[in-house]
Each structure stands twice: as C-alpha cells, then as structure tokens.
Amino acid sequence: MAGKPSRLRGDRVTLAHGGGGRAMRDLIEEVFTDVFQPPGTEDQARLTHAALAEPGARLAFTTDSFVVTPVEFPGGDIGKIAVCGTVNDLAVGGARPLWLSASFIIEEGCEIALLRRVVRSMSREAEAAGVRIVTGDTKVVEKGSCDTLFVTTSGVGVIPPGRELGAAQIRPGDVALVNGVLGDHGATILAARGDLALSTPIRSDCRSLGHLVEAVLAAAPDMRAARDATRGGLASALNEMAEEAGVTVMLSDEKLPIRDEVRGMCEILGLDPLYLANEGTLVLFVPEAQAVAALQAMRAHPDGEGAAIVGRVTERGSVPVVTRTAFGATRIVDMLVGEQLPRIC
Template sequence: MNAATKPSRLRDTHVTLSHGGGGRAMRDLIEEVFTDVFRPEGDEDQARLTDAALATPGARLAFTTDSFVVTPLEFPGGDIGKLAVCGTVNDLAVGGARPLWLSAAFIIEEGTEIALLRRIVASMVREAEAAGVRIVTGDTKVVGRGSGDGVFITTSGVGVIPAGRDLGAAQIRDGDVALVNGVLGDHGATILAARGDLALSTPLESDCQSLTHLMEAVLAAAPGTHAARDATRGGLASTLNEMAEAAGVTVELDEAALPLRTEVKGLCEILGLDPLYLANEGTLVLFVPEAEAEAALAAMRATPAGRDATIVGRAGPRGSVPVTMRTAFGGQRIVDMLVGEQLPRIC
C-alpha cells in the first residue's frame, strides 16, 4: 500500500505543540507530510550514501548548508520549499559540483496549516527531481505560536566535484569576461510586491530555479571557466565585489548590457531601490577566458535557465575600486558592496 492509498491517521488541520512532542502525533505528522513524500531509504537517524562518482580518483566532496526564512512563504514563481532546494543545489553547482543529496530540517510554528506544509513538501520534491538530487534525511521541530513566523527550513547539500575541476573566485584573471544567465532582480522585486504592503500589482515572478544543468552545459562547452557565483542576497553588485576582492582584480560592468525587466526598473524607481542590489534565486554570474566566452554564452542560451544569458562586463587589473559601471551616458559609476539591507526576509 503506497502513501496515496493508505488511510490517513493525521486528522489535524493545523500544527499543534503535540506534533513536536515526540509521540504518536509527531510520528503521524512526520510520516504523512514528510517521509511518505520524500521517501528516504531506510528508517535510521542517518542517511547512508553511495555513488559511483565517489570512487573516481581525484573526485572531491562538496558540502554546503543554508537556512531559509522568506516572507511570504508562497509567492509568484515559488515558495520556501522550492527556494530551499534551489538555494542549496545552486551553491554546490556554481562550485563545479554535481549535487547528489540534500537534508531538510523544518522549524514549524504552532498553528501552521498542514495543507501548507504539504504544498511546500510537494514543491521540494518536484524541484529536487528536476535538479537530479535526493532529499535523504531531515528533522522537524515545533515552536510555540508567535515564535517562528510559519516555517523555517534549513537544507544541507552534498555533491561531488569531478577530478580536474577547480572553480573559485580566486581563479579570475585580468581579461576574463563576466556573463549572467538571466534577468536581474526578479526575486527581490517579486517578494516585495507579494507582501502587499504597498498595494503594488506586477506580473513579476521569482527567478527561483536550480542551475545544475546549466552549469554542466557551461563547463562542457567552456572547460576553462574560472569562477561562478549565484547572485542571491546583495544582488549582482555585492556578489561581484566579493569575487573581485577575492581575485585581486577589478570588474567593469556595461550598464547598457544589464538584463532588467521594465517592471523591475519601474518598481525600483518608485521605491528608490537599485536593481543591482536586489536578490536573485536563479541567476548566476560567471567568469570565463575571453576565448571561451561565446561558447559559454551559447551553452547557457541552449538551456531553459539560460535563455536570457548575456555578457555584462569584464575583469581588469587590480585597482582601488573593485567594481565600476560604464553608464549609458559614457561616464563611470562606483558599484559598491551593499551596506545594510534593502529588503529583509527574502530567502
């Protein structure tokens, strides 16, 4: 009898403190909402992992962890579950790893709708399957009403970096070309509009997506790729500053080349925000040698996650200002690291 046909023992419509108490109510919640959907192998307190890639000489393990606290929990283009899978998968993929396994830990506030939890878990499974990873272990905790803001999720991921790959910001060289795979700022703008505080109405959707297949395509077409980073909190501007400082280079952006939706530009103009600092959850920036730039661009554009890929700038020699932008008027603008937070609780 599978999960879809066996009778439900979970009668509650909302989470109560008893669902975190270690007894039958907790077991029913975990089994029916989580393990029956994630389907981990075995019933132990740890996942036991095997993969042929681990036996390949020179292969290395990559490991990452992240927590997700977005408000609202569901938004156009995704939800906290999809975000948790994509965020962790992408942290592995941009380092050249092939993501394989995820863990997922949930902190659930008393009073949360169980139907909402089921939607979040279903979203995680769909995205994990699309990214080629398995959710193999996890945990749940329940906190009192008013202590948790619905649901918090922490995901950790393990992947394998094939022999010979060595991506990292320190590898960027003077003359490298900077590319992005898609439009900028969609996630941050979508979350802001979805909160409803400003009565904004836009057709925007979050760019939340996994980048595993795109990175594999890029590395096959441009094996000399030096570095990649997903431009999440702090947006493209902060990400480029971090990478430039790590490599000891400068980066010059071309304002005319930056891919921005009219709706995002308009929203930023109304609210006094800079789209270069808005968060992305499915957009990366990568640096490749100039000789491989066109190959990398074509490889990205051939994938669903890279249809809007474009060249946005170039690395130069070390200087006093890590990142600048050549403006549409022909001048130069300093693009500094984000100070403070434009928009909290976005991921």
C-alpha cells in the same frame, strides 16, 4: 498515501507534533517521508555513489536556512527556494549535486495543507535538479516563536577530479556573463508582501542551476568561477569575487538584463536592481576566448535563455566593481552597507 486514511487529527500543527511521540511520527510519515521517500529507517541516510570513490574527486558540502516571507509567492515557495538555493551553492562551485537534507522549524498553528504543498514543491524541484532529499528533521515551536515555517537544507555533491572553480582563478581579460534577467526574485517578494500596493506580473526566477553549469563547463572548460547572485544581488556577488581575485570588474549598464517592470519598481522605490536578490541567476567568469561559447551554451539551455555578457575583468583599479553608465561616465558599484530587504530568502 492513496487510500490510506490519515492519522492526523485536525488541519493545523500542534506542539504535540514536535514532542517525539506518536503525533510526531504520524506527521513525519504522512507529510514528509511518504513524499521524500528517504532510504532506510534509521535517523541517518547511508549513501554510496561511484563518483565519490573516483581518485581525485572531492566531496562538496553546503548549507542554507530559508526564512522567506511570504512562504508562498509567484514562481516559488520556501520549499522550492530551499532546494534551489542549496543545489545552486553546490553547482556554482563545480560540484554535481547528489543529496539534500531538509530540516523544518514549524510554528504551532501552521496549516498542514501548507506543509504538504511545500513538501510537494521540494520533491518536484529535487527531481528536476536530479538530487534526492535523503534525511530530515522537524521541530515545532509555540505560536509566536517563529514565523510560520523556516526550512534549512544542506547539500552534498561531488566535484569531479581536476575541476577547480573559485573566485581566486579570475584574472584580467576574463569576461563576466549572467544567465538571465536580474532582480526578479527581489521584486517579486517586495510586491508579494502587499504593503506597497504594487501589482506586477513578475515572478521569482527561483530555479536549480546544476544542469546549466554543466552545460557551460562542457562548452567553456576553462570557466574560472561562478556565483549565484542571491542576497545582496549581483553587486554583492561581484564585489566579493573581485576582492578575492584582486581584480576590478567593469560592468556596462546597458548590457545588464533587467525587465522594464523591475526597473520601474526600483525607480519608484529608490532601489538599485543590482542589489536585488536573485534565486536562479548566476554570474560566471570565463577566459575571453571561451566567452562566446559560454554565451551560446547558456542561451541554448532553458535556464539561460536570457544570458548576456555583462562585463570584463581588468587589473585592480581603485575599487572592485564599477559600471559604465549610458552617458559614458563610470559609477562605483559598492558592497551593500545596510540591508535592502529583510527575509528575501
């Protein structure tokens, strides 16, 4: 881009930018492909990677749409979250993330400067996560037909031979760990919407977890399963995993790492931090004998400094997830029934 005059007229996206003609080509070249630098010029990426051809390796494939509002928030934006979310879906399944696609649905009138910021943010996060954004698409819809900007990413990675992470592997005696504090993303979005007149220093935990998962696997090679605790929070992730494994997860309230600010906000609003969304916090299960090694590996990693052992797996009791309160009682941690906060990611 340096030195090249922009061919884009005006500072907002118009319907012409979605029409398939010259205006669209200019928008895509200047705002998207100049930054992402996808390989080739055809409407498909053509890719090779030695790890894919290894006998026993499997390809992992995942997708997520992102509709978070506001589009930019403390600690991230819709682009960063779109990269992290898809990288994390690959990583928690044991795949090494390789390539992403990115598809944009843009509202007529969207500021081009906003698009540029989102695209740069995606490019930065992709580099940090060690993935490449190799293909994409843009659509423009009339004002009022979408809310500013939606981003859909898909990801392709490779699962090394012999690696088999999955909730079905979890068994009684296993230990549950998280890599950091819970609920920061949900609390950040809630505060950023502004209609609660809350002012807080909390930032989204939005980050890519591929490197962290590899570090834990090196230290605790029999890791059973991991899941990023996004929509529905830790409670929903644990309920799904415990259901699938046919076990009960016993948490301990006092071991759950939650910031005082998040706890305070939840008390004021009547929310449970266990259901608040995270975008860079995962829960993982390891055999008891590898729990300390896993904890140390996480704490030694920049994305796991706040790691903690939060619970243990028992034979299946009456419900999938319970937590022991500070007073020694136990409380059922149910699956979220309704919605806690729309458009959190």
